[in-house]
Amino acid sequence: MTGGYARHTLSPADLAGLGAGEVPPALADTLKRAIASRNIALLESVRRQSGSAAIDDLWRRLGAHPGQALDVLISPQLGAWADDALRFGSGDTGVLLAALERERGPVALDGPRPLRLRFETGEPLRGHFGLAVAERPGPADWTELCRQAYRLLRARHPRVAAAMAELVTTVVPVVPPAPPETFSATSGAAFGAVALSAPADAAELAATFTHELQHQVLGAADEIVALTVPGHPGRFAVHWRDGERDASATLQGIFAHVAVVEFHRAEWLAGPLEERPGHAAAFALWRLATGRAMEQLGRSGALTPAGAALARPLEARIRAALAEPVPAPAARAAEAALA
Amino acid sequence: MGESMLVDLTHIPFDRLATVPDEVLRESLARHMATDPASRRWNKSDKACPQPDQPGPRDR
Numbered sequence: 001m002t003g004g005y006a007r008h009t010l011s012p013a014d015l016a017g018l019g020a021g022e023v024p025p026a027l028a029d030t031l032k033r034a035i036a037s038r039n040i041a042l043l044e045s046v047r048r049q050s051g052s053a054a055i056d057d058l059w060r061r062l063g064a065h066p067g068q069a070l071d072v073l074i075s076p077q078l079g080a081w082a083d084d085a086l087r088f089g090s091g092d093t094g095v096l097l098a099a100l101e102r103e104r105g106p107v108a109l110d111g112p113r114p115l116r117l118r119f120e121t122g123e124p125l126r127g128h129f130g131l132a133v134a135e136r137p138g139p140a141d142w143t144e145l146c147r148q149a150y151r152l153l154r155a156r157h158p159r160v161a162a163a164m165a166e167l168v169t170t171v172v173p174v175v176p177p178a179p180p181e182t183f184s185a186t187s188g189a190a191f192g193a194v195a196l197s198a199p200a201d202a203a204e205l206a207a208t209f210t211h212e213l214q215h216q217v218l219g220a221a222d223e224i225v226a227l228t229v230p231g232h233p234g235r236f237a238v239h240w241r242d243g244e245r246d247a248s249a250t251l252q253g254i255f256a257h258v259a260v261v262e263f264h265r266a267e268w269l270a271g272p273l274e275e276r277p278g279h280a281a282a283f284a285l286w287r288l289a290t291g292r293a294m295e296q297l298g299r300s301g302a303l304t305p306a307g308a309a310l311a312r313p314l315e316a317r318i319r320a321a322l323a324e325p326v327p328a329p330a331a332r333a334a335e336a337a338l339a
Numbered sequence: 340m341g342e343s344m345l346v347d348l349t350h351i352p353f354d355r356l357a358t359v360p361d362e363v364l365r366e367s368l369a370r371h372m373a374t375d376p377a378s379r380r381w382n383k384s385d386k387a388c389p390q391p392d393q394p395g396p397r398d399r
Contacts, residue, residue: 005346005347007345008343008345009343010343036349037346038345038368038371040356041368045364059354062353063354070349083376186380187379188371188380208383215381219379219381223371225342246378248374
């Protein structure tokens with residue numbers, strides 16, 4: 001407690017669980033509540049600077065409907081709007097209120113634990129991501145692609161599917177900046193939203209959701225506690241980027257790619273037969289690339305004690321992946337790619 | 340573990356938010372606002388996965 005106010009915390013067990021790739025409902029709730037507090041602080045700061053009566057009114061409405069408050073407070077529209085408004089003074093409350101109004105009626109995708117997604121092409125997320133919004137494919141095609149991807153995740157990646165149902169709420173369809181390469185992005189301010197270009201198929205979309213979900217999780221954890229030493233001078237060469245990355249970005253990349261490694265392992269071993277060689281190659285490549293990045297980061301001194309607590313099980317997952325025999329062509333291709 | 344500066348504002352009634360001191364809001368947002376927004380954006384990898392047996396999964 002400080003001045004009578006409780007603070008958000010992550011216990012060593014929470015951090016170890018995150019590093020192990022586990023986001024049980026209680027931990028997901030911890031992350032969501034931290035994002036809610038951050039967004040309250042952002043929005044209340046904007047209110048104090050601008051004197052906005054609309055924000056006063058929003059607080060009154062949320063107070064009158066407390067059962068809906070958490071969903072509104074963690075919405076990517078609210079987070080993105082408030083973050084941009086506080087940083088750049090660009091807040092038109094009409095945009096925020098219109099976006100929150102549109103949030104009603106998400107599409108529920110199937111399952112005993114349905115994934116509820118919204119497809120959002122309006123402001124403030126359009127401007128926040130700074131990407132051209134794609135009008136095609138339309139919502140029906142996106143819904144079907146997401147339904148298939150979610151089924152794949154539920155079938156062979158249940159931990160990812162469960163965490164996704166808790167934490168991913170919104171898809172922002174965008175035009176890929178460098179076609180024909182597909183594109184995806186996540187913003188820490190817009191918690192729950194993933195900007196996506198149209199994937200080739202549902203399997204690619206499932207891999208993309210797996211990757212972007214990790215950024216949501218680690219971004220939320222990083223709001224609570226520093227995982228890397230602020231201002232650490234270390235820069236790290238990682239295979240997934242052309243330039244060097246700082247410690248925080250490197251940890252984000254490692255965290256995401258460990259999940260991608262496990263995605264490819266499961267698809268290699270149990271996915272459609274014709275796609276298994278490709279997944280074996282991806283598994284071999286990304287486990288090696290992730291292992292090398294982890295090795296650099298681990299010995300750099302850039303991890304805080306909290307970051308180290310998260311990294312230990314992460315390293316164990318990488319070691320387990322690296323110990324697994326893979327087809328020789330896949331191993332050779334991975335070594336060649338990283339030579 | 341580690342020092343968290345983010346105050347739990349979710350238990351404060353909405354009609355009492357105005358009474359939260361500025362300093363509490365500033366502290367809560369200190370880590371967030373100290374980070375360049377670009378550092379809180381995570382984009383797709385620059386590099387694709389080599390595919391020894393086409394077609395395979397597009398990697399990221």
